[in-house]
Amino acid sequence: MTRILSEAEMILKLPDFRWTLERYHAAIEAGVLTEYDKVELLFGKLVPISPVGIVHGKVVKKLTAFSEDLYIIGVQDPITLVDDSEPDPDVL
DSSP, X not given: XXXXXXXXXXXXXXXXXXXXXHHHHHHHHTTSSXXXXXXXXXXXXXXXOOOOOHHHHHHHHHHTOSOTTTOOOOBSOOOOBTTTBBOOOSBO
């Protein structure tokens, strides 16, 4: 049992795998990541997206109630950033 634990501890000490934007997009295009994988890319890591609760949904609806003639409002649309991040912000 201690051998298994020591091997697990060794694995935990390995450096994290860093995703680039190119690799992330290729995984999506290849079907490795789908809409069922609730993740977004932040600083080169795949991070789980929290589910939207009732209060969260109400706030997003209020924020997007602006006139679309004056503004372009993105709701949960991805935005590509230079630091290997592509979050899906609630409102953009």
